[in-house]
Amino acid sequence: MTCSRLIMLAVMGLAYASQSLAANDLARGTEVFNGTCIACHGTDGSGNLPGVPDLTGSKGLLSIQDAVLLKRMADGFQSPGSPMAMPPRGGDPGLTDADLKAVLKYMRKEFQSN
Template identity: 55%
Template sequence: MNNIVNKTFKISRVALLLLGVGYGTSAGAADFPQAGNFSNGSKVWAENCNRCHNMRGPKELRDDQWISTAFHMRGRAGLTGQETRDVITFLLASNTKSVASGSTQIAAVINKDATGKEIYSNTCIACHGGDGKGAFPGTPDFTRDDGALSKSDSTLINNIKNGFQSEGSPMAMPPKGGNPNLNDSGIKTVLSYIRETFGH
């Protein structure tokens, strides 16, 4: 029995190694796991992964390392295949280092006529929460008088567009909330919605 377990463990280690090496290249979209859902990935990450990893930030590992780690930890955390793909999508989009080609397909498509609420629900809610108070520790609370919304529109637009590391947060907000399809008009629209909904 131990011999079977040892062989299975060795095969798993080799598979993970090959998985990590394969995804470490920039060969193309076919080399990456099927795209997941950024929003759900953020929720799964916050509800499962940070229990043991204390919200290790996406910048601490390369994309190929996150992929290998996610597949390795899938069983331990009891995640489904879809949840694992969602977490990988969240991590790759949140990683402010160069992201290999193929991972950009993960972004939510933003309709040019999308409302601020739609953009917030598709791009922002996973981290900032439905109540604007933050979905996990370190996320800025939009409802505070001295919070993020006390800054000027130009500062907030810049932070959304280019990403931002909030003081006390273990994880930076990725550029455009991790959604490369979010354009300047969409950023202004969602900022107006955030101010109207959570501001004072």
């Protein structure tokens, strides 16, 4: 077997691994959203309760940088004058940082095109 063939195989393996990782993320994100976030944010992300912002649209809140959103999701967040706070980790301390990344990915995919 030539060296370039080995490299090709390695590259194909990596591409496969990263594809299935992305699919896992999305599956986990769906699970987290439906288990925890849906109560306030609604099935379509437009918000179920007074004080819960509409997360839909390509220029909406989900277009804020990852680092900012992930920190607000992890620590909780209340904007000035808002009648309700976003609870830390949506009220589920069992959610990991990887879960929050996965759910952010899910929300962007589902809600930014609404």
